[in-house]
Amino acid sequence: MALSGIELRYLVDTITEQAQGYYVSNIYGITKDSILFKLHHTEKSDLFMMISTSGVWLTSVKIDQMEPNRLLKRLRSDLLRLKLKKIEQIGAERIAYFTFEGFGKEFVLVGEFFGDGNILLCNNEMKILALQHSIDVRHRKLSVGLKYTQPPSSGLDIFNLKESDFDELKTTDLVAAKWFGRTLGLPKKYVEAVFEIAKIDGKKIGNLLTAEEIKKIFETVKKIVSDIISGNHDAVIVRNEKTEVLPIRLGKLEGEITQVNSFIEGLDTVFTENIIEKGKSVQSSGSDKKIKELQTQISEQEKAIETVKERSKNITNVANSLFEMVSKGIISIEDNLAQEILAKNNAKLINEKGISLIVVQDEKIKINTQSPLQSIASVLFDEAKKQSSAIFSIKAIKEKTEKRLEKFQSKTDSEKDLIVVSEIRKKNWYERYRWFFTTDGFLTIGGRDAASNSAVIRKHLDKNDKIFHGDIFGSPFFILKDSQNAPDTSMNEVAHATVCFSRAWREGMYGVSAYWVYPDQIKKSAPSGEFLPKGSFTIEGQRNFIKSDTLRLAVGIMPIDDDYVLTCGPPEPIKKNSLCYAIIEPHGLEMAECAKKIRIEFSKLFEDITRKINIDEFVRALPAGKSQIIKASIGDSQNGNLIDNEFD
Structure with missing residues (x-):
């Protein structure tokens, strides 16, 4: 599903209204094309804003990272703690500027939501500092160090239409719907809806339309645009051969229709589904590639085992043939008859740089031609044993490879059912x-x-x-x-x-x-x-x-409203109200390191619950400064035996 310019205008206006006074408290890379901004306000609930190559929206879910994002490190370096000053759409284009400011700095994040999409970070002079992918085409070039340039305008400004803008429709030889789509740059679904709502045949040639029909088309367009950008919505999710969200009901809808509270809510549902499916595909393809590599390794290891077995058997046969030579009265390996018997056993005697060798199946075995045949046979038997022992080593490696293969196959199966989305709880x-x-x-x-x-x-x-x-x-x-x-x-x-x-x-x-x-x-x-x-x-x-004679606090996971939240306070109340808690004192670890250690200790006690709490929440709960963990334990709100982990 691709956003239209009018849909983007609604999103920009809606997010702007809700995000006033917010600053960036964290940034998460979800996929290579999607970035999640956590926006914080001292007096309001946190907002989560997703910017991807598909569009921008406020989301009610947190998606785990599914693949690396090349912009994440730079965005965190430049934008963390900065205020989201404004969001603006560029004309009617599917381009939005997100301006962040603070600490004497200003940056503009550009989201291009057309074609393959792009995300670019620029300074306040629109010089490109980082971007998702470079562009070098006839009408513009985008790369680090260059000034950002917009693509050529795609048509009329649909937000400022005048009836006179439709004068060309009166004279064109094009089909009306075709002219309409080209000139206004609207998606096919909107073009079809305009003609259907206006009850005019879109296949009619433009110059055959009456003045009354053109006026009706104009008024229909104005109303649709007004309803969408003002939020006068009857938003629905339509699922048929493809899934899309419509801010208003456009003509006849076919397939599974689901009513949603708002366009932005529906967009969150559909775009989140798309991100998850794409991310799972990326993860699964990575595992599938590894599985094929491991299967190839196992196949090669099986071939190596058979090759070594065959070689050991052939060397043993050659060794036994030396005793056959002795029984025939042959006393030297260099004897012509000895050479004939070696050849029958696919072996031969050669000399390389003055060194005598018996070659058996490409294996060269050093011998002393002056030694009795029985001694040479003993050397060959030793080599056959050596080859056989190598089989055990290859089998051990093969078993390890098979275990790794089993692990990846299991991982791939679990990835298909992996839940990578967690609902963002509305905080008290x-x-x-x-x-x-x-x-x-x-x-x-x-x-x-x-x-x-x-x-x-x-x-x-x-x-x-x-x-x-x-x-x-x-x-x-x-x-x-x-x-x-x-x-x-x-x-x-x-x-x-x-x-x-x-x-x-x-x-x-x-x-x-x-x-x-x-x-x-x-x-x-x-x-x-x-x-x-x-x-x-x-x-x-x-x-x-x-x-207060002591300096001692406790961090705990507390059950609230069918969920679990982190709290920090004096040890006794935290112990009483929490599933598990960790007592801390001043000095020791930096906040981030201490937070990680507490999270690890809590994971040992309640892994599933702890995993859902982001590390940022642990950092946020701690007092400013260094802390050391004294004890981690199960709290009184959890029935059962107490488990204490004491720390030195």
């Missing part, structure tokens, strides 16, 4: 922040950075909450929700978390206190004549201090 609002549930069941949320620190207070502070802050510069705000009657255990746990997620963790500062205040003590504006940095607030009145 509090998962945008640091969060955990206390031992007593109270929800706690905290800021991750200046922006989310501000959002926590401005958007989620209610009159029945309590606010916590560390008695140290570089501390987040934490809120204990609905905590009018919260017991000391919960108060102490939130104070502990506030200290651990502050600068104290990164610098290993033990003995730091946190304090709590009531909502009405928080002032969101600075006193007159003063300035408050982003994420900071003025606190008035009494502060209630709680000392």
